[in-house]
Amino acid sequence: MSKAPQPETRRALTLRDVSEASGVSEMTVSRVLRSRGDVSEATRQRVLEAARSLGYVPNKIAGALASQRVNLVGVIIPSLSNMVFPEVMTGISEVLEDTGLQPVVGVSNYHHDREEQVIYEMLSWRPSGLILAGVEHSEASRAMLAQAGVPIVEIMDVDGDPVDSAVGISHRRAGRQMAEAIIAAGYRRIAFLGTHMPTQDTRARKRLEGFEEALAKAGLSLVDREYYTGGSSLLQGRAMTEALLKRSPDVDFLYYSNDMIGAGGLLWCLDQGLDVPGKIGLAGFNGMELLDGLPRKLATMDACRLEIGQQSAEIVAGKRPGGAGAREVIELTPTLDLGDTIRK
Amino acid sequence: MSKAPQPETRRALTLRDVSEASGVSEMTVSRVLRSRGDVSEATRQRVLEAARSLGYVPNKIAGALASQRVNLVGVIIPSLSNMVFPEVMTGISEVLEDTGLQPVVGVSNYHHDREEQVIYEMLSWRPSGLILAGVEHSEASRAMLAQAGVPIVEIMDVDGDPVDSAVGISHRRAGRQMAEAIIAAGYRRIAFLGTHMPTQDTRARKRLEGFEEALAKAGLSLVDREYYTGGSSLLQGRAMTEALLKRSPDVDFLYYSNDMIGAGGLLWCLDQGLDVPGKIGLAGFNGMELLDGLPRKLATMDACRLEIGQQSAEIVAGKRPGGAGAREVIELTPTLDLGDTIRK
DNA sequence: AAGCAGGCTGTTAGCGCTATCATTAGCTGG
């Protein structure tokens, strides 16, 4: 009754093959394989055995079409190499683990056009939900998301108008808070070093806006600024810092748009024998544990990445108090860490 | 319930809706949306307009089932936070970009059981191909892969017996080569610091094997070793290095299983005012550009990650000389960089 | 003894698309 595993048989296996091999109907096989409905233990074993020996792998495409259910959650992030996102992913996976949902990652490379394509592509697989970074999207993207009919969670940032749910921090507030701490520590000639904003990271821009706002309130303004494009690295941070300090030697604080270039700047300052944090202070953003272990700990602000991942996954999985489909906007509070590079 | 800003149009759109809206058959709409077959320009425009105004997103599940074609490539990696893998992903995406194929990432967390589940899950979506890290897999995994009937590419490592194609380096050889360089530089009392092997990274183990092999050939053996579990970080590297050097102060070389802990070790040595590379040398593995910019450049070996990604994607996409389905095993040659931590 | 619940299994009808073939109209050339 069971066919010998023919080496030449390249035909894809279907439920029917398992059904024939085990002498029950396709429906019963389907039930066994999904552990749904009542099946006698004897049949169960027989089916399982047949499926295993044939090496049958169910076809979820057909299953999803028939059941109108897809256990996939799309996650769209700007970049994998940013380090921030893997941690968010960890939080997401953790929560989805025991919900039967599977995250599927898409990368937008910080381009709205690309993001739009990825959203379209993802939605065309009819996932159970979508998690995506940022609240800024193209017109068409927003329209698709609004139409999708599944939970949409925008993460990282809550300064804006989410399509559905959102989990993140206020980057504007984060920038403001950092500026206040810097001013409180007595620094006055403050410079900014970071991503080239117009085209790149919107969240970094919001932080800078909040930062300048707070400076203005204290009657101050940025003494100098230095922008870069491309990836963040220690080397990049060194180079920018050197350039800026050559140009404006009297600066007493360097505010970086992320920890990686901040750490590069810190290393450069230490190399130069500058008095950190006495004569010059530094701060970054993100709380990257990865960088703990440098000669000094850079002042930074934690962006709550793990928690963002977890909460967004909970919303998508319908695990939040409100139940499935309840729209929520969750603002988390980042914690400021003065490290060793802001005087106390 | 989250309400779409639009009037209550909750029924999912199908081809039929577009067909009715544009007054042609579903088949013609399908043709327009996939740019396949002849359709008059006038009809084309009409259909496109209707689809756009309705906000129609095709259902790829149904499409895939009907056409028996899925434009997805599964990529299974052990971890997103390892830094190595994002770069591989970059190579893959780059090549897949203009093939109509889309990468889908799965994470195994360095567990064979978990990997098996992820493989099963991925295959159940009938992807056009699978790329996965390593050549060691569970029995069941290998069986599934062999049965899958699509290109399978095992990456990173070629020391083993691939199921189908493979692209990577020989970690054993890499370890050997590093040992030879270290011995040639005159170091003799060599210690190893790295991942706890039995359960973790197999490739690190192979490097260590090759390393010890070469030591043995020179009549040497490891003077001491220090293992850790968990994530790699600078701090971890510092702690391990301190522990090891306290225990074996006469060691003159530290071989780390990766650059991150190696860099931590380097920072610790510099803090202690040790003479690097005069009295003590250090080396890591991976060529992580990220870490360029530290006070000294750690000796390392590049693992050809970008190229591995590119070539594996080419195989899956059938872009290699042999055409689609041609089995290939490509061994790349890592380059040794002595940096500033091996004396010359 | 008829009735009935509940466990187990099978039958039927799609899910929303696309492959394939059929059909129609508009041309060509002998």
Next chain:
DNA sequence: CCAGCTAATGATAGCGCTAACAGCCTGCTT
């Protein structure tokens, strides 16, 4: 003027699975 094309469109039949319901037992009640 009709066979013989091509271009444009439509009708039909699944793809492999699952929801929904229909049957058939067995054992137990009344």
